[in-house]
Amino acid sequence: MKHVAVLTSGGDAPGMNACIRAVVRSAFREGWKVAGVYRGYQGMIENDLIEITQDHVHNTIHRGGTWLKTARSEEFMTVEGRQKAISHLRERGIDAVVVIGGDGSFRGAIALSKEMNIPVVGCPGTIDNDLFGTDFTIGYDTAVNTAVEAVDRIRDTATSHNRLFFVEVMGRDAGFIALRTGIAVGAEAVLIPETVTYIEDLSSKLASDWASQRRSGIIIVAEGDDQGGAVEVAKQVQERFPQWETKVTVLGHIQRGGHPSALDRILASRMGHGAIQALKQGLSSVMVGVKAGQVVYIPFEQATKHHSEISPYLLDLIEALR
Numbered sequence: 001m002k003h004v005a006v007l008t009s010g011g012d013a014p015g016m017n018a019c020i021r022a023v024v025r026s027a028f029r030e031g032w033k034v035a036g037v038y039r040g041y042q043g044m045i046e047n048d049l050i051e052i053t054q055d056h057v058h059n060t061i062h063r064g065g066t067w068l069k070t071a072r073s074e075e076f077m078t079v080e081g082r083q084k085a086i087s088h089l090r091e092r093g094i095d096a097v098v099v100i101g102g103d104g105s106f107r108g109a110i111a112l113s114k115e116m117n118i119p120v121v122g123c124p125g126t127i128d129n130d131l132f133g134t135d136f137t138i139g140y141d142t143a144v145n146t147a148v149e150a151v152d153r154i155r156d157t158a159t160s161h162n163r164l165f166f167v168e169v170m171g172r173d174a175g176f177i178a179l180r181t182g183i184a185v186g187a188e189a190v191l192i193p194e195t196v197t198y199i200e201d202l203s204s205k206l207a208s209d210w211a212s213q214r215r216s217g218i219i220i221v222a223e224g225d226d227q228g229g230a231v232e233v234a235k236q237v238q239e240r241f242p243q244w245e246t247k248v249t250v251l252g253h254i255q256r257g258g259h260p261s262a263l264d265r266i267l268a269s270r271m272g273h274g275a276i277q278a279l280k281q282g283l284s285s286v287m288v289g290v291k292a293g294q295v296v297y298i299p300f301e302q303a304t305k306h307h308s309e310i311s312p313y314l315l316d317l318i319e320a321l322r
């Protein structure tokens with residue numbers, strides 16, 4: 001019998017609860033025990049763990065956030081911090097760990113697995129969708145749907161008032177939320193960190209829009225765009241185009257909350273189940289991914305080495321349909 005510890009780490013993402021539930025239910029089915037670590041690696045260091053029962057995961061599949069809570073732990077980046085965490089896990093007889101989080105969480109997982117010499121498996125939970133080795137991460141679909149709903153409302157008022165809106169979506173290092181939101185709302189332009197933003201190019205597009213009587217518009221800006229966030233880009237455009245009345249909306253953390261979409265619940269369930277299957281097969285230091293509809297296992301080293309790539313086809317689609 002195994003004693004698995006499960007934790008959520010880094011930025012929360014809708015569907016994390018569904019993933020915890022899948023890990024717990026799949027482990028129980030194997031006759032294993034599961035300990036829940038509160039507040040990610042920080043809770044591991046502070047010995048903040050509980051033994052999970054069926055009651056803990058009952059009625060959680062539809063809830064946003066993570067009932068295990070989450071944190072970004074500086075202390076876990078140090079050998080001393082990890083040694084504390086490892087001694088607590090050893091005292092409790094933990095012999096495997098499932099980490100639900102993003103690339104920073106998986107880097108911690110690599111160190112933990114090496115230093116404690118136990119298997120660690122990861123499930124990609126981040127709204128950013130930037131992890132290599134999976135088509136989608138848990139929380140991304142919900143975040144895009146949240147952003148799309150918000151931008152649809154903005155489009156209504158933008159049209160009524162003949163205004164140009166710059167809407168900032170999350171993505172400090174990645175433009176995936178911006179890209180799909182932009183396609184779904186029919187944005188006039190999408191600015192993302194993965195491509196160089198030329199304000200002059202954007203300006204000439206807006207000039208031709210104006211010339212063809214387009215009097216309102218939506219520009220989606222990823223927070224990590226190289227020209228700065230939506231406030232900065234709007235300022236630069238306004239200086240060149242006094243005829244446009246520009247407005248800025250920063251969507252912020254509403255993208256991280258809310259009930260997970262059906263797609264995220266299903267993805268999280270498959271990945272949580274996949275994590276226990278991986279442990280059963282004797283795998284370690286792998287992330288569970290879903291590629292082309294199939295569950296796959298990607299070594300942590302690969303998943304954390306490079307980000308997923310933005311599809312040039314989707315980028316072109318924005319231009320083709322504007």
Ligand code: F6P
Pocket residue numbers: 011012126127128170171172173223256
């Ligand atoms: O969850 C990922 C992410 O949303 C990034 O896109 C964003 O920059 C970051 O987390 C902000 O997280 P926090 O506010 O928790 O530091």
